[in-house]
Amino acid sequence: MDYEGLVTYVGNATYGAQAIVALWGAYCVVMVWRRVAQKRFRSEEEQTEFLTAVEDPLARGDFDSASGICEGDVRAVPQLALLAIANRNLGFSKVRQLVVDRFQRDLMADLEHRISWINTVIKSAPMLGLFGTVLGMMGAFAKLAAAETVKPTELANDISLALITTAIGLAIAIPLGIAMASINVRIRKMEDLIISGLTHVLENLRDGLEVRGRRGEG
Numbered sequence: 001m002d003y004e005g006l007v008t009y010v011g012n013a014t015y016g017a018q019a020i021v022a023l024w025g026a027y028c029v030v031m032v033w034r035r036v037a038q039k040r041f042r043s044e045e046e047q048t049e050f051l052t053a054v055e056d057p058l059a060r061g062d063f064d065s066a067s068g069i070c071e072g073d074v075r076a077v078p079q080l081a082l083l084a085i086a087n088r089n090l091g092f093s094k095v096r097q098l099v100v101d102r103f104q105r106d107l108m109a110d111l112e113h114r115i116s117w118i119n120t121v122i123k124s125a126p127m128l129g130l131f132g133t134v135l136g137m138m139g140a141f142a143k144l145a146a147a148e149t150v151k152p153t154e155l156a157n158d159i160s161l162a163l164i165t166t167a168i169g170l171a172i173a174i175p176l177g178i179a180m181a182s183i184n185v186r187i188r189k190m191e192d193l194i195i196s197g198l199t200h201v202l203e204n205l206r207d208g209l210e211v212r213g214r215r216g217e218g
Contacts, residue, residue, distance in 0.1 A: 007139035011161045014132045018125065018165065022172045025121030029179045032114045036183070039076040039107055040190040047077065047193055051200050054081060058204035061212040063088065076107055076190075077197035084205055092206050099198060107194075111187060118180055122173045129169020136162030 041047035050069075057065035063085050070082040080099050087095050139158035 007135060011135055014128060014165055018128050018168050021121050021125050025118055025176050028114045028117045032111055032183050036186050036190050038074060040193055041075060047197050051197060055204050059207045061208040076194050080198055081201045092209060096202055118176060122176050125172035126169040129166040132165020133162040
């Protein structure tokens with residue numbers, strides 16, 4: 001394989017790498033977006049309705065009724081509330097730590113893993129574009145050095161490789177950067193809602209444990 005053929009081969013491989021990077025970045029964005037939508041309440045009012053429904057049975061120690069309200073709901077607050085109720089015999093302080101650890105491990109850690117990949121794609125896509133730019137310019141200069149006269153059309157493929165890969169890299173990074181900004185806002189809102197909801201649930205759980213303690217129940 002001559003030098004020109006090598007440049008063409010590596011250039012096509014660069015296009016392929018950019019396509020893979022773009023698809024992976026888009027996939028991670030969709031997964032994070034769906035994960036956040038799945039785990040949060042759509043609005044603060046909707047979460048308040050849930051908290052109001054579970055508040056009374058929790059506060060009076062009717063943990064079976066409170067568990068029934070939470071069961072089948074895949075959102076974070078109901079699931080963590082169910083975890084707290086199921087482990088209430090550990091004591092309030094241990095239950096609170098357990099819920100916080102599970103929230104960080106099962107939800108936030110998964111989101112952070114996906115987000116790290118999105119950030120990697122945002123950084124690597126322009127670098128692949130820059131690699132294509134350097135590769136195209138190397139091919140163009142190699143043709144200039146190998147012949148006394150070179151027609152502009154003979155340089156077209158190398159120059160187009162340099163420009164197109166750069167444009168593709170930016171076209172990948174810019175939308176993902178905007179999507180990442182939107183995702184960060186959604187995650188912050190979700191985190192605020194969940195922390196607020198868990199605080200409310202744990203306060204009611206503590207009241208319920210005190211009520212059952214006064215009645216001599218476990």
